[in-house]
Amino acid sequence: MTKVFVNYSTGDEENVAAMLEKHLSDRFDSEVFFRASKSIPYGDDFRQALLEAVRTSDALLAVIGARWLTISENGQRKIDREDYWTRREIVEAFAHRVRVIPVLVGSADRLTEKDLPPALAELANCQYARLSSRNLEGDLDLLAEKLMGLVPGLTEKGQPGGGPQVVNNATGNAQVGIQGIVHGNPRFDFGGKQ
Known part of the structure; x- marks a missing residue:
């Protein structure tokens, strides 16, 4: 690692x-x-x-x-x-x-x-x-x-190769599998165009 x-x-x-x-x-x-x-x-x-x-x-x-x-x-x-x-x-x-x-x-x-x-x-x-x-x-x-x-291979949590991303919402914290949430700016990667 x-x-x-x-x-x-x-x-x-x-x-x-x-x-x-x-x-x-x-x-x-x-x-x-x-x-x-x-x-x-x-x-x-x-x-x-x-x-x-x-x-x-x-x-x-x-x-x-x-x-x-x-x-x-x-x-x-x-x-x-x-x-x-x-x-x-x-x-x-x-x-x-x-x-x-x-x-x-x-x-x-x-x-x-x-x-x-x-x-x-x-x-x-x-x-x-x-x-x-x-x-x-x-x-x-x-x-x-x-x-x-x-540093080769260093990725943020929630990014490909990283751990789960925790998102704060009105009902509490939830771990989500959506890729691309960086510094509170959502960019959703569904494999197609954004």
């Missing part, structure tokens, strides 16, 4: 990472998106699960907030440590030619090579997406649309 790995740093926008993964899972399919605290079963070896999930992903979304570069422990930036999982996941993605998409949150600055450890320098050259609280819905929709064009 197609996978998009959601990478984040604890202490820097982990709640945004959870919200982002939830929004995309609701729009596409929960099984498509990997986020460590949601996707790794209790008792599994998290190290093996993380690296395998990165290697088999089509894209990695690196959620980067204003504190991402400066989170430290014992006076050292965590991002400079080779054993820091946020870094290891991104390095693993580059090593396996997985598309890495920085997702800058709020006022986070674009990364520069001089600010990054050499193993992550390539991250500074990756085209990024931005999530702003002023335009959150629009930014999430744009990211979802771009992912559909970049």
